[in-house]
Amino acid sequence: MEECLFCKIVAGEIPGAIVHQDEHLVVFKDINPQAPMHVLIVPRRHIASLNDLTPEDDNLTGEMVRRAAALAKERGFADGYRTVFNCGAKAGQSVFHIHLHVLGGRAMTWPPG
Ligand code: 5GP
Ligand code: ZN
Secondary structure (H helix, E strand, C coil): CCCHHHHHHHHHEEEECCEEEEECCCEEEECCCCCCCCEEECCCCCCCHHHHHHHHHHHHEEEHHHHHHHHHCCCCCCCCEECCCCCCHHCCCCCCCCEEEEEEEECCCCCHH
16 A cells, blocks of 8 residues: 555654554544644554444444544543544545544534534
């Protein structure tokens, strides 16, 4: 996936403000943060969108969600944070390598825009 921005950040070809990495995931700060904490939880493996997930990815997506909870807790935001998967251009997905947004540190409203 030579042209994928997040594959390049995962590979270290483009710098990212990495806050966590492990065997399956890389987590880095969003370049255009929408909250005091705004990080992106990104699987190392390229998956374009939620529509491309298979049952084999269930552990991976579980790890993503649990990592979001762990990061929010570490930063003292366990009492209120937002997790978002944008899926498809119409929903605002601009990078087609799945990523879980984790936002915290401010009041959140509902519904999102
Ligand atoms: P999406 O719109 O696909 O749900 O989210 C993509 C996110 O990636 C956006 O919030 C955007 O600010 C972030 N982003 C875009 N380019 C870069 C980049 O080069 N580095 C980092 N760290 N974040 C990026
Ligand atoms: Zn990719």
